[in-house]
Amino acid sequence: MKRICGLIVICLSLAACSGVPTSGPIEQGPVVSVAGQDQFIRVIARPPVQGMSPEDLVRGFQEASASADGAYIVAREYLTGKAASIWNPGAGVSVYDNGGLAFATKGDEVQVQGSLLGSIDSTGQYTVANPGTKLDDTYSVTKVNGEWRISSLPPGLVLGPGDIDRGFRAMDLYYFTRDFGTLVPAPITIPVSGAGMATQLVRALLAGPTSWIAPSVRTGFPEGTRLALDSVPIVDGVAQVALSSEVLAADDATRKALSAQLAWTLRQVPSVGSFRITVGGQPVAVPGQGPVQSVSTWNNYNPDPAVKGAIAVSERGLVSVTAQDKLSVIGQTKPAIVSPAIDVGSTQVAGLSLDRRSLWTAKLGGNQTATKRYSGAELSRPSWDSTGGLWFVDRGKGLLLIRAGVVSAVSVIGLPPGVRDADLLSVAIARDGTRAGLLIRRGTRVEPMVARIERSGDVVRVADPIRVESVLTDAIDLSWSDSGTLAVLGATGAASLQVAYIAVGTARVGSVSVPDGAVTIATAPDMETLIGAGGSLYRSVGNTWTSVGAAVDPAYPG
Numbered sequence: 001m002k003r004i005c006g007l008i009v010i011c012l013s014l015a016a017c018s019g020v021p022t023s024g025p026i027e028q029g030p031v032v033s034v035a036g037q038d039q040f041i042r043v044i045a046r047p048p049v050q051g052m053s054p055e056d057l058v059r060g061f062q063e064a065s066a067s068a069d070g071a072y073i074v075a076r077e078y079l080t081g082k083a084a085s086i087w088n089p090g091a092g093v094s095v096y097d098n099g100g101l102a103f104a105t106k107g108d109e110v111q112v113q114g115s116l117l118g119s120i121d122s123t124g125q126y127t128v129a130n131p132g133t134k135l136d137d138t139y140s141v142t143k144v145n146g147e148w149r150i151s152s153l154p155p156g157l158v159l160g161p162g163d164i165d166r167g168f169r170a171m172d173l174y175y176f177t178r179d180f181g182t183l184v185p186a187p188i189t190i191p192v193s194g195a196g197m198a199t200q201l202v203r204a205l206l207a208g209p210t211s212w213i214a215p216s217v218r219t220g221f222p223e224g225t226r227l228a229l230d231s232v233p234i235v236d237g238v239a240q241v242a243l244s245s246e247v248l249a250a251d252d253a254t255r256k257a258l259s260a261q262l263a264w265t266l267r268q269v270p271s272v273g274s275f276r277i278t279v280g281g282q283p284v285a286v287p288g289q290g291p292v293q294s295v296s297t298w299n300n301y302n303p304d305p306a307v308k309g310a311i312a313v314s315e316r317g318l319v320s321v322t323a324q325d326k327l328s329v330i331g332q333t334k335p336a337i338v339s340p341a342i343d344v345g346s347t348q349v350a351g352l353s354l355d356r357r358s359l360w361t362a363k364l365g366g367n368q369t370a371t372k373r374y375s376g377a378e379l380s381r382p383s384w385d386s387t388g389g390l391w392f393v394d395r396g397k398g399l400l401l402i403r404a405g406v407v408s409a410v411s412v413i414g415l416p417p418g419v420r421d422a423d424l425l426s427v428a429i430a431r432d433g434t435r436a437g438l439l440i441r442r443g444t445r446v447e448p449m450v451a452r453i454e455r456s457g458d459v460v461r462v463a464d465p466i467r468v469e470s471v472l473t474d475a476i477d478l479s480w481s482d483s484g485t486l487a488v489l490g491a492t493g494a495a496s497l498q499v500a501y502i503a504v505g506t507a508r509v510g511s512v513s514v515p516d517g518a519v520t521i522a523t524a525p526d527m528e529t530l531i532g533a534g535g536s537l538y539r540s541v542g543n544t545w546t547s548v549g550a551a552v553d554p555a556y557p558g
Contacts, residue, residue, distance in 0.1 A: 045074035054141045055103045057148045058110040062101065065089065066163040068193040080142065080149045091156035093120040095507070096135050098161055110139045117161070117470060118507060124188030125210040126170070126506055128467040167192055170506035172484065173205045174264040174303070175217035178455050180257055181386070182432050183264055183301045185484045186213045187505035198232040198239050198269050205265050212464060216434040216452045220257030222246045228279070237273040238292055239266050245279055252287045259286050260298035267295035303432055303483035304525035307558060308346050312530070312537050312551035313338050318349065319551055321530065325539065327549045331366040339381035342557040343388065344431065350382040350390055359392060374400065374407050380426040384558060386433040389460075393424045401460065412451055413463040416442060428478050429453070431558040435504070436462055437478045437486050446475045448488045450504050468502045469509050480558070481523040489514065489521045499529060515545050524556035
């Protein structure tokens with residue numbers, strides 16, 4: 001059956017990618033470009049031609065719907081008048097994998113099937129599909145003036161990885177932790193065409209966080225605040241943010257908070273260097289700021305604060321890992337510990353006994369007597385949160401949290417069917433304290449997932465774990481590289497271990513191979529990845545590794 005070519009790519013300009021190393025076989029589908037690594041590809045859709053079969057018609061529509069020009073004006077030509085009037089391409093996107101789609105015609109229906117990578121909802125929230133999830137859509141066709149046209153179809157769009165990479169961008173909206181202490185990125189995936197990027201971002205920011213992260217964050221914008229003009233024009237690099245009058249009710253602290261949210265959200269747009277907030281044409285006063293604020297301000301709310309260097313475990317005790325690849329002894333604990341974790345302030349260390357059945361804490365530095373905090377069966381490496389809480393897993397029992405010396409069990413609400421708290425293997429808490437990276441055993445697989453942490457007074461809940469990638473079949477350790485990236489030491493099938501760098505809430509996954517015998521990983525914002533393997537410590541240098549010395553169990557603060 002012939003294939004109708006519905007799209008012509010007419011312009012391509014690619015910028016080099018930077019960031020985490022990416023090589024090897026771990027793949028997940030569309031790598032959605034980000035600001036500063038932009039690519040401009042304009043896709044022109046072809047309208048239907050005479051004599052199309054039902055299958056050709058649906059194929060042509062699928063390809064034409066990758067172009068949003070003119071509110072999908074060309075794609076709508078494949079539909080009957082009634083279908084064109086009610087079809088809502090903004091309802092969401094189903095993303096199929098590189099295997100493509102299969103078409104089958106039965107009478108006046110065309111069945112479209114494929115494997116689903118993920119979906120993007122109407123708010124831009126990207127959800128990774130469970131492995132094996134199928135896409136199965138039906139399109140009804142009818143003849144109009146002797147030519148086939150689609151009379152009914154699924155809502156939204158059905159696009160492939162290339163379509164997503166060309167036409168969408170993964171961006172972050174910024175909200176606050178519940179105590180307004182630090183910003184938290186809330187990723188969305190939005191189309192390039194249509195309203196400008198600054199307009200889309202501010203509009204989405206004012207609409208509030210996506211449903212998954214909403215219970216864990218807050219916004220500084222008063223309820224009901226909206227764009228007065230429904231656009232954010234950029235004049236000489238200054239984004240003009242004209243807001244409705246609700247924002248005038250915000251006190252000074254709240255105006256600072258909402259300014260920080262705007263600064264961090266808009267700094268992703270390359271053409272924006274500063275922004276102006278106005279109501280009714282008049283500037284909104286923000287303490288300590290002029291009428292025009294730089295997008296580089298408000299770094300005191302940085303979701304990725306600088307961290308001090310790493311530590312590791314050697315035969316001489318705890319050692320620091322210097323920039324010169326030297327291991328310097330910083331002290332010992334009595335008893336000795338393994339699998340250490342440093343708190344955010346780099347004042348305390350937690351770790352496990354040599355048999356990994358008890359958890360101890362001590363001051364960091366010098367020779368210290370450790371205090372036993374918990375005894376169990378088989379413990380995971382502990383992880384500190386930003387409030388001083390210490391999290392770990394007692395395998396076979398579940399997730400535990402120590403606060404003010406009190407140990408409490410924390411059930412994970414919303415685990416996948418058939419998975420229990422006893423199936424948890426490891427935990428790593430994001431440095432802002434709003435998300436928990438988890439390794440979960442499901443059947444023969446060990447899967448990385450991310451759950452949100454909800455805090456209300458003294459009550460702490462962990463809820464709604466979600467898949468963050470779709471290909472790993474095994475994982476042995478994990479660490480937060482930054483506020484939006486989870487690094488997982490894992491493998492796909494019988495392949496060798498790799499580090500998968502997963503941009504949580506997007507479709508982006510990069511990977512790099514690791515030294516033989518790798519068992520532990522440590523990452524931190526703007527710091528090299530460290531791997532403990534076979535009694536030796538390795539540091540990442542691009543896509544390669546250099547040996548640091550005889551040590552294991554590296555750890556960065558947080």
